Each structure stands twice: as structure tokens, then as C-alpha cells.
Amino acid sequence: MFGEVAVFEDKPYPASAQAVAETKVLGIRRKDFLSFLAQRPGVALRIISVLGGRLRDAQGRLKDLAGERVEQRLARTLLMLSAKLGSTLPFTRQEVADMAGTTTETAIRFMSRLKDGGIIRSTRGKIIIL
Incomplete structure (x- = not known):
């Protein structure tokens, strides 16, 4: 509703x-x-x-x-979304940034670190929690 x-x-x-x-x-x-x-x-x-x-x-x-620091907000947002929607999140990095109350650039930098660490993978319009 x-x-x-x-x-x-x-x-x-x-x-x-x-x-x-x-x-x-x-x-x-x-x-x-x-x-x-x-x-x-x-x-x-x-x-x-x-x-x-x-x-x-x-x-x-x-x-x-x-x-919370911005990294904590982004991590919490990803965890909350994955708890509700599963490991494949149908959101862009900009949408996740908006939900976490930060800039797209900051979200991209943070998610690049997660990607380098093998924690997430991203494709067009999707973020996959590994």
C-alpha cells in the first residue's frame, strides 16, 4: 500500500x-x-x-x-535491502546513495571497495550481494 x-x-x-x-x-x-x-x-x-x-x-x-559514518549507512542500506529483497538488488548505485543519504560519487567509491573485496558485484541497474 x-x-x-x-x-x-x-x-x-x-x-x-x-x-x-x-x-x-x-x-x-x-x-x-x-x-x-x-x-x-x-x-x-x-x-x-x-x-x-x-x-x-x-x-x-x-x-x-x-x-553513523557514510560507509556504515551504505552498508546498513545494502543489508536492509538484501534482507527484504534477497541477494540481487534491482537498484542503481545512485538509488542506493539516495536511500543512504549520500552522494552518488561516495556510494560508487564505497561500492568499488566492496567489489574489490569480493563482497558485491554490480551490473547495469543491479547490485548483487555475494
Whole structure:
């Protein structure tokens, strides 16, 4: 689910998403979604739980951004992505840099060291954790 926060705030969602595989998108009008939740409190509670988890993750990322060196942030980002998606990550080095809050150039230098150390391999638009 993407953009559900905008439903509760009645404001445009402040971010966008890009699919990494073929995807179908379904849009739901705000009033229909709120009506659906009013009729199904269990679903509303599940969404609250998901949002709470996302908030906790965001707070953790903020803490990491403030207190970790860039190499640690990049390594943590790669580990988090591989835990969720497996060893083949469908992201460019620029996308990983964006997720880690650093520049593409810094990410390229760091990932070159990982590549030289036999930890990762990269191909066009993919990073493979070895």
C-alpha cells in the first residue's frame, strides 16, 4: 500500500514511487477508503500497525543518518535491502546513495571497495550481494 497517509491528512502525498517490476496500480477515492475503514475496524487497526512500524523505521533511519559514518549507512542500506529483497538488488548505485543519504560519487567509491573485496558485484541497474 502506498500513499495511505494522504488519506488521513487530506493532503497530497509528499513522495513518489517507482516500480522495479511490472506492477498494477489501483486508485481508491478518499471517501470510499474511509467508508471501507469505518465498516472494517480490524483493517483500520492493521493500517495503524503498519504506519507505526514505518514511523519506527523512519526514526531509526534518522538516528542512523545523524550518528553513523557514510560507509556504515551504505552498508546498513545494502543489508536492509538484501534482507527484504534477497541477494540481487534491482537498484542503481545512485538509488542506493539516495536511500543512504549520500552522494552518488561516495556510494560508487564505497561500492568499488566492496567489489574489490569480493563482497558485491554490480551490473547495469543491479547490485548483487555475494
